[in-house]
Amino acid sequence: MSRLGPPVAAALALTAPLxxxxxxxxxxxxxxxxxxxxxxxxxxxxxxxxxxSLGHAAFFGIGAYTSALLTLRLGWSxxxxxxAGVGLAAAxxxxxxxxxxxxxxxxxxxxxxxxxxxxxxxxxxWMDLTNGPLGLPGVPAPELGPWSLRTKGAYYELxxxxxxxxxxxxxxxxxxxIGRALVALRENEPLxxxxxxxxxxxxxxxxxxxxxxxxxxxxxxxxxxxxxxPEVFLFTYTVTMVIMVVAGGKxxxxxxxxxxxxxxxxxxxxxxxxxxxxxxxxxxxxxxxLVFFLPRGIVPTLAAWRHARRP
Amino acid sequence: xxxxxxxxxxxxxVAALGGVSFEVRPGAITALIGPNGxxxxxxxxxxxxxxxxxxxxVLYGGAPLTGLRPSEIARRGVVRTFQKxxxxxxxTVADNVLTGLHLRGRAGLWSVLAGRAAVREEEARLEREAxxxxxxxxxxxxxxxxxxxxxxxxxxLVELAVALAARPALLLLDEPAAGMTGAEKETVSGLIxxxxxxxxxxxxxxxxxxxxxxxxxxxxxxxHGVVIAEGxxxxxxxxxxxxxxxLGTARAGT
Amino acid sequence: MEALLQHLVNGLVLGxxxxxxGIGLTLIFGLMNVVNFAHGEFYTxxxxxxxxxxxxxxxxxxxxxxxxxxxxxxxxxxTERVLLRPLRGESIDTVMLVMIGLWIxxxxxxxxxxxxxxxxxxxxxxxxxxxxxxxxxxxxxLFVLGAALALIAGAHLLIQxxxxxxxxxxxxxxxxxxxxxxVRIHHVxxxxxxLGSGLAAAxxxxxxxxFLVYPxxxxxxxxxxxxxxxxxxxxxxxxxxxxxxxxxxxxxLGAGYVSSGYRDAVGFVIIILVLLFRPSGLFARAERIx
Numbered sequence: 051m052s053r054l055g056p057p058v059a060a061a062l063a064l065t066a067p068l069x070x071x072x073x074x075x076x077x078x079x080x081x082x083x084x085x086x087x088x089x090x091x092x093x094x095x096x097x098x099x100x101x102x103s104l105g106h107a108a109f110f111g112i113g114a115y116t117s118a119l120l121t122l123r124l125g126w127s128x129x130x131x132x133x134a135g136v137g138l139a140a141a142x143x144x145x146x147x148x149x150x151x152x153x154x155x156x157x158x159x160x161x162x163x164x165x166x167x168x169x170x171x172x173x174x175x176w177m178d179l180t181n182g183p184l185g186l187p188g189v190p191a192p193e194l195g196p197w198s199l200r201t202k203g204a205y206y207e208l209x210x211x212x213x214x215x216x217x218x219x220x221x222x223x224x225x226x227x228i229g230r231a232l233v234a235l236r237e238n239e240p241l242x243x244x245x246x247x248x249x250x251x252x253x254x255x256x257x258x259x260x261x262x263x264x265x266x267x268x269x270x271x272x273x274x275x276x277x278x279x280p281e282v283f284l285f286t287y288t289v290t291m292v293i294m295v296v297a298g299g300k301x302x303x304x305x306x307x308x309x310x311x312x313x314x315x316x317x318x319x320x321x322x323x324x325x326x327x328x329x330x331x332x333x334x335x336x337x338x339x340l341v342f343f344l345p346r347g348i349v350p351t352l353a354a355w356r357h358a359r360r361p
Numbered sequence: 362x363x364x365x366x367x368x369x370x371x372x373x374x375v376a377a378l379g380g381v382s383f384e385v386r387p388g389a390i391t392a393l394i395g396p397n398g399x400x401x402x403x404x405x406x407x408x409x410x411x412x413x414x415x416x417x418x419v420l421y422g423g424a425p426l427t428g429l430r431p432s433e434i435a436r437r438g439v440v441r442t443f444q445k446x447x448x449x450x451x452x453t454v455a456d457n458v459l460t461g462l463h464l465r466g467r468a469g470l471w472s473v474l475a476g477r478a479a480v481r482e483e484e485a486r487l488e489r490e491a492x493x494x495x496x497x498x499x500x501x502x503x504x505x506x507x508x509x510x511x512x513x514x515x516x517x518l519v520e521l522a523v524a525l526a527a528r529p530a531l532l533l534l535d536e537p538a539a540g541m542t543g544a545e546k547e548t549v550s551g552l553i554x555x556x557x558x559x560x561x562x563x564x565x566x567x568x569x570x571x572x573x574x575x576x577x578x579x580x581x582x583x584x585h586g587v588v589i590a591e592g593x594x595x596x597x598x599x600x601x602x603x604x605x606x607x608l609g610t611a612r613a614g615t
Numbered sequence: 616m617e618a619l620l621q622h623l624v625n626g627l628v629l630g631x632x633x634x635x636x637g638i639g640l641t642l643i644f645g646l647m648n649v650v651n652f653a654h655g656e657f658y659t660x661x662x663x664x665x666x667x668x669x670x671x672x673x674x675x676x677x678x679x680x681x682x683x684x685x686x687x688x689x690x691x692x693x694t695e696r697v698l699l700r701p702l703r704g705e706s707i708d709t710v711m712l713v714m715i716g717l718w719i720x721x722x723x724x725x726x727x728x729x730x731x732x733x734x735x736x737x738x739x740x741x742x743x744x745x746x747x748x749x750x751x752x753x754x755x756x757l758f759v760l761g762a763a764l765a766l767i768a769g770a771h772l773l774i775q776x777x778x779x780x781x782x783x784x785x786x787x788x789x790x791x792x793x794x795x796x797x798v799r800i801h802h803v804x805x806x807x808x809x810l811g812s813g814l815a816a817a818x819x820x821x822x823x824x825x826f827l828v829y830p831x832x833x834x835x836x837x838x839x840x841x842x843x844x845x846x847x848x849x850x851x852x853x854x855x856x857x858x859x860x861x862x863x864x865x866x867x868l869g870a871g872y873v874s875s876g877y878r879d880a881v882g883f884v885i886i887i888l889v890l891l892f893r894p895s896g897l898f899a900r901a902e903r904i905x
Binding site for chain 2 (some may be wrong): 132223226228231237240241246247255259
C-alpha cells in the first residue's frame with residue numbers, strides 16, 4: 051500500500067480532468083493547487099524558520115501584477131512573464147528579508163503587514179501603471195507551442211506541474227543542510243550561530259524562496275482568472291494561507307497540501323448553504339480552536355496516531 | 362593562539378568585566394575560574410561575539426575576532442558551549458549533531474534544488490561523521506531519540522557533541538560539568554582530555570575545583586572582573602590572593 | 616498658514632483618538648506580552664455599540680458613549696478570561712495566532728450582525744462649524760478632542776495613582792516579584808486587557824460619529840494603534856500618547872500636502888522605519904509603564 055500509494059496518487063492527480071465530469075470541480079482543484087503553492091511558501095517561513103509573515107499577499111500580488119502587466123502592456127509571452135513575476139517577488143522577498151529579518155516574532159509580523167499594506171496602496175493609487183481599483187482585465191491565457199492552455203483541463207495540468215515543482219523545491223530544501231540550518235534557527239538561534247549558522251543569510255534565503263513561490267502562485271492566478279485588481283492583496287488570502295498551514299501542520303511537507311485541499315474544497319462545498327461571511331467567521335473560530343485543540347495540525351497528529359497504534 | 366587584551370564589558374555603568382588580559386596556549390587546557398559574578402561567562406560571550414565588548418581586543422591566531430558575528434567566529438574555528446543546557450530540543454540526537462556539522466557541508470541553494478549526486482554523497486558523509494561523533498561522546502544508543510527528552514547529563518553530552526561537530530580548533534566550554542553526578546563528571550573530564558589529545562585547544566569555565574585542578578594546564582582566576590592570578594594548578598591552589606578572594610568564599614559558601 | 620493651522624487642529628483630534636488606541640494596546644503588549652491583533656475589533660465594537668444605543672435604544676449621546684466603553688471593558692475581560700488565561704505560558708506566537716483568529720471572527724461577526732453597509736452615528740452637536748479666527752472646527756470634533764483628552768488623563772491617573780495601577784506597574788516590572796508581594800496577577804491581567812479594550816471601544820465610539828461605521832474599520836485602527844505603540848516604545852504610556860498625536864498630525868499633513876490616497880501609508884511607513892532603525896521607539900529611555 052505505502053509503496054503503491056504515491057504512483058497511484060500521481061496518476062489520479064494527472065488524469066483528474068478526465069474523470070471529473072464537472073468543470074467546476076476542476077476549477078476547485080486549480081484553486082487548491084494555487085493555494086497549495088502559497089501554503090508551501092508560507093510554511094517555509096512559518097513552519098521551518100518559525101517566523102510568521104503576514105505580508106505574503108504582497109508577494110502573491112507582485113507576481114500577479116508583474117506578469118499581467120508584462121503580457122498585457124508589452125505583449126510578452128506568459129513564459130517570460132512567469133519568471134519575471136517570480137523573480138520580482140523573490141527580489142522583494144530579498145529586500146524585506148534583508149531589512150526585516152534582524153527582527154523576530156511580532157516585530158517581523160508587523161513589518162511584513164506594513165509592507166503588504168504599502169504595496170496594496172501603491173496598486174490602488176498608481177493609476178497609470180495598475181489602473182487602480184478598476185484592475186487589469188484581459189490578461190492573456192498562456193500558450194504552449196500550438197496549444198492554448200485556456201481550457202480548465204489544460205490549465206489544471208499547468209498548475210499541477212507548478213505545485214509539484216514547488217513541493218519538490220521545499221522537500222529538497224528542508225532535507226538539506228540548508229533546511230537543517232533553518233530548523234536550527236527556529237529551535238535555538240544562539241546555539242545555531244555557535245556552530246556557524248549565519249542567521250541572517252539563511253533567513254533571507256528562506257524569505258527569497260518563499261517569496262518566489264508566492265510570486266509563482268500569483269502569476270498562475272493572474273493568468274487563470276485573467277483579471278488582476280488590488281483584491282489580490284486582500285488580507286483574506288494571507289489569512290487563508292495561515293489557516294492552511296496551521297491546520298495541515300506547520301513544519302511538515304504534507305501539511306500545507308492537506309490544508310490547501312481541505313480549505314479550498316470545504317468552503318466550496320458549503321458555498322450553497324453558508325455565506326462568505328459565515329465562512330470567514332468560521333475561519334477565525336477554527337484558528338482559535340486549532341491552537342487550543344490541535345496545535346500541531348492534522349498531519350503530525352495523524353502521524354502520531356499511526357505511530358502509537360503500531361506496536 | 363587566543364590572546365585577550367584589556368577586554369572590558371560594561372552594562373549601563375557597571376563593569377561586568379573590567380579590562381582582562383590573558384592568553385591561551387595552543388594544545389593546552391586552560392581553565393577560567395572565579396566566584397559567581399566574576400565575569401567568566403561575560404568573557405566567553407565577548408570572545409565568541411555574543412556581546413560587544415566596551416573596549417579591548419580578542420586576537421585569534423593574530424587576527425582580531427572583535428566585531429565579528431558568532432557564526433563568523435565559529436567559521437574561524439572558535440566554538441563555544443553554553444552554561445545553561447542548550448540543544449535543539451525537538452530534533453533527534455543525530456539531527457542535533459548533523460546540524461552541528463553545518464560548516465562541514467558545502468551544498469548551496471542551487472545544487473540542493475537541482476538534487477545533485479554530490480549533495481547526496483555529502484549527506485552520506487555527514488551522517489557517518491555524525492555517527493562517529495555521537496559514538497565518541499558515548500551516546501550511540503541514543504542516536505534516534507529526541508534530544509529534549511533525554512536526561513540532563515546526556516543533554517550536556519549532546520551539547521558537547523554538537524560543538525565538536527563544528528570541528529573547533531579552540532573549544533570554549535562554559536561549565537561543562539555543572540549539575541552532574543560524580544560519575545558523569547568523570548566521563549566529562551575524560552572526554553575533555555580526549556578532545557585535547559585530538560589537537561583541540563580547550564578553554565573552560567568550571568566551578569568544580571577537583572575537575573579543574575585535575576585536567577588543566579593553566580588556571581586563570583578572575584575576581585570582580587579582573588585577573589588576580591594565573592599559573593599551573595599547583596601554584597594557583599597555594600596562591601595567597603586566590604585563597605583569600607576565591608577559595609575562601611567558595612568554602613564559606615558550601 | 617491658515618491651511619496648516621487647520622491641518623494641525625484636525626490632526627490633533629485624530630491624534631487624541633490614536634493615543635487612546637495606542638495606550639490600550641501598549642498596556643496589553645507591555646504587561647501581558649500579547650500581540651493583540653484583535654485590538655481594532657474592540658474599536659469597531661465601541662462604534663457599533665454607540666450606534667446601537669443611539670439608533671435603536673434611543674438613549675442620550677453621553678449614555679451611549681458610556682455604554683460603548685462598558686461594552687468594550689466587558690468584552691475585553693471576557694476575552695482575557697476565556698482565551699488568554701488558559702494560554703498563559705504559551706509562546707507569544709501561539710497567542711498571536713489566537714488573536715488573529717479572534718480578529719477575523721469578530722470582524723465577520725460584526726459583518727453578519729450589521730451588514731456591510733456603512734452606518735452613520737447621529738449626534739446632538741450642531742453641524743455648523745465654530746469659527747475661531749482663521750480656524751473652523753466642527754463642535755463635534757471639539758467634543759471628541761476634549762473627551763479623548765479626559766480619557767487619556769483618566770488612564771494616566773488610574774495607572775499612576777490607584778492601587779490597581781500600582782499592581783499593574785509592579786507586574787510589568789517583574790511578574791514573579793509582584794506575585795510574591797501579594798499582587799493577584801490573574802486579576803491584573805484581566806483588568807489590563809479590559810482597560811485596553813475599553814479605551815479602544817471609547818476611541819471607536821468617539822471617532823464613529825465623525826466618520827462612518829463599517830465592519831472592517833478595525834483593521835486600520837489596529838494598524839494605527841500598532842504604529843503608535845511602536846513609535847512610543849512598548850509599554851510606554853507617555854510614548855503612546857505622544858506617538859498618537861504625532862501620527863494624527865503626520866497623517867493630516869500627509870493627506871493635505873502629499874496625496875490623500877496615501878494617508879494610511881503614513882502608519883505603515885512609520886512601523887517599517889521605526890522598527891528598522893529605532894526598534895525601542897522614539898522616546899525610549901528604558902521600557903516601562905508610566
